[in-house]
Amino acid sequence: xxxxxxxxxxxxxxxxxxxxxxxxxxxxxxxxxxxxxxxxxxxxxxxxxxxxxxxxxxxxxxxxxxxxxxxxxxxxxxxxxxxxxxxxxxxxxxxxxxxxxxxxxxxxxxxxxxxxxxxxxxxxxxxxxxxxxxxxxxxxxxxxxxxxxxxxxxxxxxxxxxxxxxxxxxxxxxxxxxxxxxxxxxxxxxxxxxxxxxxxxxxxxxxxxxxxxxxxxxxxxxxxxxxxxxxxxxxxxxxxxxxxxxxxxxxxxxxxxxxxxxxxxxxxxxxxxxxxxxxxxxxxxxxxxxxxxxxxxxxxxxxxxxxxxxxxxxxxxxxxxxxxxxxxxxxxxxxxxxxxxxxxxxxxxxxxxxxxxxxxxxx
Amino acid sequence: xxxxxxxxxxxxxxxxxxxxxxxxxxxxxxxxxxxxxxxxxxxxxxxxxxxxxxxxxxxxxxxxxxxxxxxxxxxxxxxxxxxxxxxxxxxxxxxxxxxxxxxxxxxxxxxxxxxxxxxxxxxxxxxxxxxxxxxxxxxxxxxxxxxxxxxxxxxxxxxxxxxxxxxxxxxxxxxxxxxxxxxxxxxxxxxxxxxxxxxxxxxxxxxxxxxxxxxxxxxxxxxxxxxxxxxxxxxxxxxxxxxxxxxxxxxxxxxxxxxxxxxxxxxxxxxxxxxxxxxxxxxxxxxxxxxxxxxxxxxxxxxxxxxxxxxxxxxxxxxxxxxxxxxxxxxxxxxxxxxxxxxxxxxxxxxxxxxxxxxxxxxxxx
Numbered sequence: 001x002x003x004x005x006x007x008x009x010x011x012x013x014x015x016x017x018x019x020x021x022x023x024x025x026x027x028x029x030x031x032x033x034x035x036x037x038x039x040x041x042x043x044x045x046x047x048x049x050x051x052x053x054x055x056x057x058x059x060x061x062x063x064x065x066x067x068x069x070x071x072x073x074x075x076x077x078x079x080x081x082x083x084x085x086x087x088x089x090x091x092x093x094x095x096x097x098x099x100x101x102x103x104x105x106x107x108x109x110x111x112x113x114x115x116x117x118x119x120x121x122x123x124x125x126x127x128x129x130x131x132x133x134x135x136x137x138x139x140x141x142x143x144x145x146x147x148x149x150x151x152x153x154x155x156x157x158x159x160x161x162x163x164x165x166x167x168x169x170x171x172x173x174x175x176x177x178x179x180x181x182x183x184x185x186x187x188x189x190x191x192x193x194x195x196x197x198x199x200x201x202x203x204x205x206x207x208x209x210x211x212x213x214x215x216x217x218x219x220x221x222x223x224x225x226x227x228x229x230x231x232x233x234x235x236x237x238x239x240x241x242x243x244x245x246x247x248x249x250x251x252x253x254x255x256x257x258x259x260x261x262x263x264x265x266x267x268x269x270x271x272x273x274x275x276x277x278x279x280x281x282x283x284x285x286x287x288x289x290x291x292x293x294x295x296x297x298x299x300x301x302x303x304x305x306x307x308x309x310x311x312x313x314x315x316x317x318x319x320x321x322x323x324x325x326x327x328x329x330x331x332x333x334x335x336x337x338x339x340x341x342x343x344x345x346x347x348x349x350x351x352x353x354x355x356x357x358x359x360x361x362x363x
Numbered sequence: 364x365x366x367x368x369x370x371x372x373x374x375x376x377x378x379x380x381x382x383x384x385x386x387x388x389x390x391x392x393x394x395x396x397x398x399x400x401x402x403x404x405x406x407x408x409x410x411x412x413x414x415x416x417x418x419x420x421x422x423x424x425x426x427x428x429x430x431x432x433x434x435x436x437x438x439x440x441x442x443x444x445x446x447x448x449x450x451x452x453x454x455x456x457x458x459x460x461x462x463x464x465x466x467x468x469x470x471x472x473x474x475x476x477x478x479x480x481x482x483x484x485x486x487x488x489x490x491x492x493x494x495x496x497x498x499x500x501x502x503x504x505x506x507x508x509x510x511x512x513x514x515x516x517x518x519x520x521x522x523x524x525x526x527x528x529x530x531x532x533x534x535x536x537x538x539x540x541x542x543x544x545x546x547x548x549x550x551x552x553x554x555x556x557x558x559x560x561x562x563x564x565x566x567x568x569x570x571x572x573x574x575x576x577x578x579x580x581x582x583x584x585x586x587x588x589x590x591x592x593x594x595x596x597x598x599x600x601x602x603x604x605x606x607x608x609x610x611x612x613x614x615x616x617x618x619x620x621x622x623x624x625x626x627x628x629x630x631x632x633x634x635x636x637x638x639x640x641x642x643x644x645x646x647x648x649x650x651x652x653x654x655x656x657x658x659x660x661x662x663x664x665x666x667x668x669x670x671x672x673x674x675x676x677x678x679x680x681x682x683x684x685x686x687x688x689x690x691x692x693x694x695x696x697x698x699x700x701x702x703x704x705x706x707x708x709x710x711x712x713x714x715x716x717x718x719x720x721x722x723x724x725x726x727x728x729x
Contacts, residue, residue: 080499130698130699130702134698134699134702134703135702135705135706136698136701136702137651137652139443139499139651140641140645140651140698141698143638143641143642143645143694144691144694144695144698145691146638147638147642147687147690147691147694148687148688148690148691148692149691150687151683151684151685151686151687151688151691152684152688154684155684155688159682159684265503265507268499268500268503269500269503272497272500277497278497278499278500279497308514308518310511310514310518310630311511311514311515312511313507313508313510313511314507314508314510314511314512314514314515315511316507316511317504317505317506317507317508317511318504318508320500320503320504320507321490321501321504321508324496324497324500324501324504325494325496328494328495328496329495330493330494330495331494
């Protein structure tokens with residue numbers, strides 16, 4: 001038991017969990033009723049749960065899904081995809097344009113989603129080809145779609161911000177009658193379980209790490225390096241399509257400029273807060289998901305403290321800096337040494353320290 | 364650009380490994396720019412034949428040139444700084460509020476701009492180089508902080524009304540002998556803004572720093588290979604720290620240049636400028652992996668990027684979305700060229716050299 005606890009305390013997820021805990025405690029001290037849940041009836045006559053905790057879980061859905069994909073890309077390609085927001089906008093536009101040209105029924109929604117998935121996978125494959133085949137740094141390669149993507153979305157819509165209205169979309173974006181939990185949360189849970197199953201029963205996780213840690217060694221061991229990188233970018237494309245569809249269903253219209261704006265930055269932050277190295281290799285999906293919820297919890301907390309929405313960024317930045325400084329290798333090492341000194345034990349090299357010296361050249 | 368085959372076997376000959384061989388990338392950038400402009404002049408004529416329109420590229424983008432220089436320095440050292448656009452916005456807002464509400468002087472506002480830039484550079488530099496945190500995250504947080512602070516300083520856009528500042532803003536330098544004839548036949552001399560002079564001085568200064576100072580050469584060494592630089596006795600952390608400090612300082616200057624151009628403080632100032640600056644540096648032949656790059660290339664990168672948008676407008680694609688789609692295509696083109704050239708260089712098919720006039724003396728003699 002003690003061994004398990006010790007292992008848990010040393011794992012990378014401890015810092016983000018601790019940060020989340022601090023946020024929760026801070027909120028409880030500020031307002032004891034912050035996390036209270038209330039059962040209300042919404043406009044459609046459904047019995048639903050509401051409260052800050054639901055809005056945190058609900059609001060972070062798109063971010064959590066993107067963070068999962070971003071973690072895989074980061075792990076395999078040692079870089080980040082900054083075009084996910086644009087990809088989601090493209091996928092959302094395709095979703096809307098298919099919906100608008102048909103009567104909205106479940107098969108049509110499914111077809112629209114599949115179409116948006118295909119487009120997003122193609123854009124993911126475009127990024128992936130540049131990265132894997134042409135050996136361009138991911139951030140630069142995805143800068144192309146980052147610049148052009150939202151305009152392509154605008155072009156798909158024929159230069160407008162069309163709305164789509166249907167009770168069926170409301171089921172995806174808000175609530176299914178009879179279930180008191182917002183549907184996006186359920187989608188995240190289903191997606192998370194799917195990814196977990198894939199990682200559990202296939203070699204995807206192992207191969208991704210291998211490619212990220214040492215590309216040459218992975219190739220010599222018979223792993224298809226180009227294929228793995230491409231695959232990770234395509235998975236991220238699917239993630240972007242899902243979050244695009246959720247967001248469109250939630251709002252009921254597509255606006256290429258504001259749909260999931262700046263989400264790429266938040267997704268990369270979620271990966272970093274989750275304790276993952278941005279220079280690839282080992283990864284923890286759970287950490288990234290926790291990171292996504294930290295970002296959303298922070299935003300909701302700031303809103304609850306009546307901080308104007310435009311100024312939220314500044315406070316967010318301070319908290320982010322504190323988190324990354326606390327989880328920086330130098331500080332961690334210092335804390336460990338301090339603890340060893342207090343317990344009068346000789347300082348020993350942590351495995352964390354070893355992993356850091358290997359990838360000192362980040363980005 | 365003679366054959367390089369014999370040198371490895373001739374240790375006695377004065378020769379050292381070149382560090383920043385971007386000649387070909389730089390030449391391609393400059394050629395593309397010149398060709399693009401000549402073709403535009405031939406096909407669309409009109410505005411492109413007007414020297415003022417050429418100078419307006421400088422007038423409108425002086426700030427972008429300045430912050431791209433800072434980014435080039437950081438990218439050569441193997442880092443990235445995406446806070447530059449945010450700092451630019453913060454500087455414009457802070458200076459306007461200082462000038463109008465707090466009775467500030469022009470000199471004071473320049474000091475404020477430099478101070479903000481240096482403060483950002485200092486904090487980011489320390490966190491990145493001495494605490495070894497990933498530069499992307501720190502400068503991203505820096506961007507968030509700067510943008511948030513801009514709205515905290517003033518939530519609504521402000522226009523400067525300070526007399527001395529407005530006089531400075533409207534100061535124009537006429538270029539003798541160049542100009543165009545107006546509709547009534549009168550001669551309108553071409554003019555440039557004060558910011559352009561600042562931008563060109565910055566480009567020259569950065570060129571000198573990168574080429575002739577120990578710090579500049581260290582930047583290439585650190586960016587090229589951190590481990591080897593460390594073995595050579597270069598203070599890697601300090602070099603990295605100063606690269607971020609310089610980038611912060613240049614963002615401060617860039618912010619003031621922006622203010623000199625528009626005269627207004629606005630939270631949406633310089634939106635996505637960091638990405639444009641990165642794109643300019645890439646088009647100019649700087650690699651994000653570090654160790655390769657040139658500030659002259661960056662200057663031409665900015666010019667190419669902006670000339671290209673002018674061409675897109677002139678060719679009739681006036682909808683705003685064409686701008687970014689074509690910019691994306693252009694970026695794609697340059698990135699692919701870089702990738703192909705680097706792949707060929709690795710195979711030994713190409714030799715990348717700096718042009719003669721930019722090379723170090725010892726390189727020339729060899």
